[in-house]
Amino acid sequence: MTVDPGYRVERALARLERTEPEIRAWVCVDAQGARRAARRAPEGSPLRGMPFGVKDIIDVAGLPTECGSVLRQGRIVADDAWLVDRLRRAGAVPLGKTVTTEFAYFQPGPTRNPHRPAHTPGGSSSGSAAAVAAGVVPLALGSQTAGSLTRPASFCGVAGYVAPVGAWPTRGFTGLSPTLDAPGLLTPTVRELAEVIEAVDGKTAEDPGSVRVLQWRGTGLADIDPAMLDALDQTGRTLGATDLSPDLGTPELAETHAVVMAYEAARSLAGEAEHPESLSAHLNALLDRGRKTSETEYRAALAARRTARARILDLLTRADAILAPAAPGPAPRGLDATGTPILSRPWQLLGLPVVTIPGHRDPHGMPLGLQLVGHPHRVGRLLGIAHRTEAAIRIRRAEETTR
Numbered sequence: 001m002t003v004d005p006g007y008r009v010e011r012a013l014a015r016l017e018r019t020e021p022e023i024r025a026w027v028c029v030d031a032q033g034a035r036r037a038a039r040r041a042p043e044g045s046p047l048r049g050m051p052f053g054v055k056d057i058i059d060v061a062g063l064p065t066e067c068g069s070v071l072r073q074g075r076i077v078a079d080d081a082w083l084v085d086r087l088r089r090a091g092a093v094p095l096g097k098t099v100t101t102e103f104a105y106f107q108p109g110p111t112r113n114p115h116r117p118a119h120t121p122g123g124s125s126s127g128s129a130a131a132v133a134a135g136v137v138p139l140a141l142g143s144q145t146a147g148s149l150t151r152p153a154s155f156c157g158v159a160g161y162v163a164p165v166g167a168w169p170t171r172g173f174t175g176l177s178p179t180l181d182a183p184g185l186l187t188p189t190v191r192e193l194a195e196v197i198e199a200v201d202g203k204t205a206e207d208p209g210s211v212r213v214l215q216w217r218g219t220g221l222a223d224i225d226p227a228m229l230d231a232l233d234q235t236g237r238t239l240g241a242t243d244l245s246p247d248l249g250t251p252e253l254a255e256t257h258a259v260v261m262a263y264e265a266a267r268s269l270a271g272e273a274e275h276p277e278s279l280s281a282h283l284n285a286l287l288d289r290g291r292k293t294s295e296t297e298y299r300a301a302l303a304a305r306r307t308a309r310a311r312i313l314d315l316l317t318r319a320d321a322i323l324a325p326a327a328p329g330p331a332p333r334g335l336d337a338t339g340t341p342i343l344s345r346p347w348q349l350l351g352l353p354v355v356t357i358p359g360h361r362d363p364h365g366m367p368l369g370l371q372l373v374g375h376p377h378r379v380g381r382l383l384g385i386a387h388r389t390e391a392a393i394r395i396r397r398a399e400e401t402t403r
Contacts, residue, residue: 005038005049005093012051012095012137019134022117024110025127027056029096030063037093045091046199052087053098053131053140055124058183059172060084060094067174068102068109068124071278081172083141083183083200090199098127098140101338103269104148104176107280108338113156115366119331122152123338125186129156132186139196140186145176145261146348147327147341149184153356154369155331155339159193159390161185164376165351168201177264179302180257180348190357190390194383205383208320213372213385215241216324218343220251225329231360231368232325238392239385241323248315253308253346259293259301260349266290309350316352316375321385323372326356330366347373355386359393 013031020026034051041048054060057067059077061084066072084094099109101124111126113119114134121130125142129152132140142149144162153160162184175181187193194205215236218224235241266287272279273287316322325343332339347354353374360368372389374382 005041005091006035008049009034009038009051009093009095015134016136019114019136023112023114023130023134025098025130025134025136026053027066027097027099027127028063030094033062034093034095037088041091041093047087047196048091050092050139051095051137052092053096053128053137054084054094055128055140055142056097056100057104057143057174058084058141060097063097065097065174067104068100068107069272069278071272071275079172082169084172086200092139095137098131100124101126102280102283103174103272104143104145105286106282106338108335112335113331115157116331118335119333119366120155120335120338122155122327122331124148125152125184126338128186129153129158129160132156132158132188138187138192142184142186143173143175144182144184144344144348145180146257147344149186150344150354150356150369150371151327151339151341153186153358154326155367157358157367157369159187159190159358160354160356161193161197162348162354164353164379167353167376176268177261178268179260179264179305182348182351190355190383190386193355194387197379197383203379203383205387206380208381208384208388211239211321211385212319213239213241214244214319214322216244216250216322218325218328221254221342222328222340224325225362227362228325228327228329228368232323232370234396235370235389235393236323238396239323239389244322248312248346249308250346252304253349254342256301256304257345257349259297260305262286262290263293263298263301264290266293305349312350312352313375320378321372321374321382323370326369326371330362330364330368344371352376353379353382355382357386357390357393359390359397
């Protein structure tokens with residue numbers, strides 16, 4: 001039986017009213033606009049009436065895009081971002097704007113983790129991940145420049161997709177770094193991710209058949225929580241993964257990412273940098289580093305990126321995906337920081353698609369996400385492997401609960 005699209009919006013609004021006082025995931029909610037859009041959703045459209053949240057660096061016509069900053073308060077935009085427009089055409093309904101860290105960098109907003117409100121939801125797509133995890137919407141939009149979507153997906157226990165850099169236009173996004181910025185999606189499961197991706201650009205999840213997966217532990221970049229390593233190893237064994245060797249110089253790639261991001265952010269936010277008193281210490285430090293980075297250093301970083309990208313793309317023609325921790329561990333306690341993006345920096349530098357797979361938990365019940373990194377021309381295969389992986393995790397958890 002077809003679900004009335006208006007009912008889906010009303011259910012989301014009712015759930016939002018119950019959860020928002022504690023979770024604080026939303027900047028603004030356009031209830032009347034969502035109701036009107038649901039009534040106009042075309043019959044037979046693939047996402048008819050699906051309510052979705054929009055990270056507040058992404059434009060929705062008629063709503064403010066404030067970017068978590070006092071410098072953008074009340075800034076109403078006239079047009080939808082490309083991704084919002086695509087989703088509307090597929091019948092989905094924007095419910096409102098979700099909390100972002102300041103200009104999608106490190107300064108947190110008020111959002112709390114739905115699993116434990118004293119813990120961070122991650123960032124910068126904080127509100128989007130929390131809104132999905134709290135059951136308010138089945139879809140929310142995010143973005144990633146370092147680890148801005150993968151990390152909150154992991155911390156909040158939801159599925160995430162970061163599109164290959166350049167695959168989906170960033171028109172209507174307030175970005176930090178054109179070389180690194182990428183749109184993305186958050187949903188409860190990988191299956192739902194695949195449904196939305198198909199509606200957006202026609203790519204479908206493929207039955208992967210036999211797969212070759214490489215496993216990257218990330219220990220050269222961070223101290224990884226034992227529970228995360230255990231989750232990684234369990235899943236790696238299920239997939240028959242082999243260790244990634246050599247390590248592809250990921251510490252150097254992470255530093256190269258930081259150089260590119262700082263240099264480009266200093267230019268993207270040059271106007272905002274004229275008001276340092278209105279910016280956080282985190283963002284001022286990033287922009288200061290970018291201003292001090294010479295063009296020679298920047299060009300060398302881009303050259304290193306090109307060399308490393310060619311190497312990893314060659315590897316990913318012989319292997320299907322890289323399985324890795326999505327974050328060093330569960331969401332840290334406290335709301336004054338969003339955790340480290342270090343485990344995403346190498347892959348985001350290289351512009352690769354990433355799927356965050358939920359399902360694992362630490363001994364205290366907090367979510368642990370794994371990331372699958374793939375080839376930008378094989379997104380369908382990546383989604384198929386991610387779906388298989390998610391199913392295997394779910395089966396294992398069910399077996400553990402019945403012992």
